[in-house]
Amino acid sequence: QQQVKQSPQSLIVQKGGISIINCAYENTAFDYFPWYQQFPGKGPALLIAIRPDVSEKKEGRFTISFNKSAKQFSLHIMDSQPGDSATYFCAASKRSNYQLIWGAGTKLIIKP
């Protein structure tokens, strides 16, 4: 029940295309769903996050879509650029416990 399942494991997208990464969770107590971006040799950095009271959050080219009934959330990267090539992690946590439960990560490659 504590798991967050992330897919795909790797993804190749042409420059200018839309990158989509999906995550699913079981624990309905989760109320915070962030996405982190990690470049090689760096620590993960918070990219965008959503709470279950909204179905979508957009920041620039990055959008989180959230489906509470399906217990799924996804990251969409519009107009993908080579600089977006990185590993992306989804995560979830609940208000009573700050700990994040992490997805396994998706290695995204944007081909020029």
Place this chain on the structure above:
Amino acid sequence: GAGVSQSPSNKVTEKGKDVELRCDPISGHTALYWYRQRLGQGLEFLIYFQGNSAPDKSGLPSDRFSAERTGESVSTLTIQRTQQEDSAVYLCASSSWQEQYFGPGTRLTVT
């Protein structure tokens, strides 16, 4: 403002030696986490400190691993009698709520 800092950035040690890794969290952050990340892999939770509460040590892989934190300041992760399988990047993160902010990590290589 200053982010999370970790030292050293790289550490090469011989099998069997002890190592200490340091994490300086963001000032005012009550929570601190240690993770291990093997090459090309995800984040493996090790230990979590929250204020003055007892730490959650449920992720420590063996009794060779230990960590300390004094109040809401610096934390040290100690690995005793290092083994080659301990080679990884050790990441520290701190938070004041649910958002975690990561340091750059310490790359540990055990030869």
